[in-house]
Amino acid sequence: MKLAQHYNRVNLVTSLIVLGLTGVIYYAFIHFILSKQLDKDLLIEEDEIREYVQTYGKLPLPGDFRDQKVHYIIVPAGRPHERRFEDVEYRNDKEDEIEPGRSLETVIKVGDKFYEVTISKSKVESEDLIRVIFLITLLVTAVLLISLIVINRFVLGRLWKPFHSTLNEMKAFNLADMRELSPAQTHIDEFRELNTAAATMASRVKEDYKELKSFTDNASHEMMTPLAVINSKLDTLLQTESFSDKQGVVIEDIYIAVGRLSRLNQSLLLLARMENSLIDDFGEIELYSQLEQKIRQFQELIELNGLTVTFAGEVKSIRASKYLLDILLNNLIGNAIRHNHPGGTVMIGLNNGGLAITNTGSSQGLDPSIIFKRFSKADTSEGMGLGLALSRQIAVYHGYALEYRFQDEKHVFSISF
Numbered sequence: 283m284k285l286a287q288h289y290n291r292v293n294l295v296t297s298l299i300v301l302g303l304t305g306v307i308y309y310a311f312i313h314f315i316l317s318k319q320l321d322k323d324l325l326i327e328e329d330e331i332r333e334y335v336q337t338y339g340k341l342p343l344p345g346d347f348r349d350q351k352v353h354y355i356i357v358p359a360g361r362p363h364e365r366r367f368e369d370v371e372y373r374n375d376k377e378d379e380i381e382p383g384r385s386l387e388t389v390i391k392v393g394d395k396f397y398e399v400t401i402s403k404s405k406v407e408s409e410d411l412i413r414v415i416f417l418i419t420l421l422v423t424a425v426l427l428i429s430l431i432v433i434n435r436f437v438l439g440r441l442w443k444p445f446h447s448t449l450n451e452m453k454a455f456n457l458a459d460m461r462e463l464s465p466a467q468t469h470i471d472e473f474r475e476l477n478t479a480a481a482t483m484a485s486r487v488k489e490d491y492k493e494l495k496s497f498t499d500n501a502s503h504e505m506m507t508p509l510a511v512i513n514s515k516l517d518t519l520l521q522t523e524s525f526s527d528k529q530g531v532v533i534e535d536i537y538i539a540v541g542r543l544s545r546l547n548q549s550l551l552l553l554a555r556m557e558n559s560l561i562d563d564f565g566e567i568e569l570y571s572q573l574e575q576k577i578r579q580f581q582e583l584i585e586l587n588g589l590t591v592t593f594a595g596e597v598k599s600i601r602a603s604k605y606l607l608d609i610l611l612n613n614l615i616g617n618a619i620r621h622n623h624p625g626g627t628v629m630i631g632l633n634n635g636g637l638a639i640t641n642t643g644s645s646q647g648l649d650p651s652i653i654f655k656r657f658s659k660a661d662t663s664e665g666m667g668l669g670l671a672l673s674r675q676i677a678v679y680h681g682y683a684l685e686y687r688f689q690d691e692k693h694v695f696s697i698s699f
Contacts (some may be wrong), residue, residue, distance in 0.1 A: 331399060350402065352400070447465050451465050564603055594629075615668070651672050
């Protein structure tokens with residue numbers, strides 16, 4: 283969930299809870315105030331009746347008005363004289379309806395008799411007023427919530443725009459190019475600090491990358507001469523001396539180690555050349571014939587392992603470096619043959635969308651998250667762990683996508699053009 287969505291959700295839920303609680307309290311408070319005001323009106327009516335009794339020595343006539351009724355009942359002399367308010371049902375004879383009402387019951391002495399006086403008033407106007415106030419409050423609350431949502435959606439979206447700009451710059455950041463980060467200008471201090479920190483980090487990483495790449499390039503170049511000297515001395519040694527079987531084994535091991543070191547050096551040099559965009563022998567290449575030629579080159583190894591190779595596809599021309607494409611096909615087809623089991627199969631399919639190389643082999647699939655990393659290899663592999671990393675780099679250099687999947691007990695490497 284995005285931060286703005288999470289903030290909007292929390293803000294909306296909090297606003298609804300707070301406004302709901304305050305609305306209930308506000309409604310109860312208004313209801314209480316209007317009830318007290320109605321009680322005051324009833325007390326005024328009681329005072330008027332008492333003044334009338336003191337003036338004329340008798341009760342006024344019972345009243346039955348639209349919103350008020352007065353009734354008298356003779357009560358025993360010993361009855362407690364207490365005033366009581368309560369909510370009652372008020373009958374509106376004119377409208378022939380039962381309405382909410384409020385009544386006051388009190389006792390008044392007239393001569394030597396006691397009368398229970400009941401004064402009732404309709405609360406319908408007060409209820410209508412409360413209802414109108416509640417609807418107005420509800421409308422104001424709805425307008426407030428809608429305003430908050432709109433403000434959060436547009437104003438916060440604009441406020442977070444520099445952050446998203448910086449984030450997109452960091453996503454597009456690539457060590458191989460020399461482009462500097464160019465986040466959007468902003469007047470918000472936190473975003474300015476973020477931009478400064480991101481630019482500083484990118485600059486430091488680039489410097490470290492330059493130093494590491496320079497070291498790798500220089501080391502690879504410097505190793506070429508000693509390796510050539512070692513090979514030359516070994517050749518001279520073999521031509522001038524006769525050796526025992528034990529000495530021959532030692533020299534063979536030296537040859538193998540030097541060969542591995544030489545291939546490692548060549549792979550590192552090739553990676554460095556691609557990272558610096560120093561390979562530009564691009565041209566139109568007919569891929570179908572290249573694959574046929576590559577299968578013929580591996581024919582002896584295919585027959586030695588008793589493999590069955592099937593190739594099906596259509597004529598496809600691509601623009602690529604012939605040198606790099608040859609290395610890519612060597613790695614993928616060579617791996618499919620070397621990491622197969624005797625009597626296994628290799629299937630090569632070519633269409634307009636891409637190339638797929640499928641082979642039998644280990645019953646366990648490889649981890650797609652690490653097989654294309656440098657120096658990552660299986661325990662049973664005799665390679666240096668650079669072949670697939672180099673293949674992925676060649677594919678990226680051409681703008682292709684190289685992917686791996688384990689499907690139907692087979693290993694599948696596919697290139698999407």
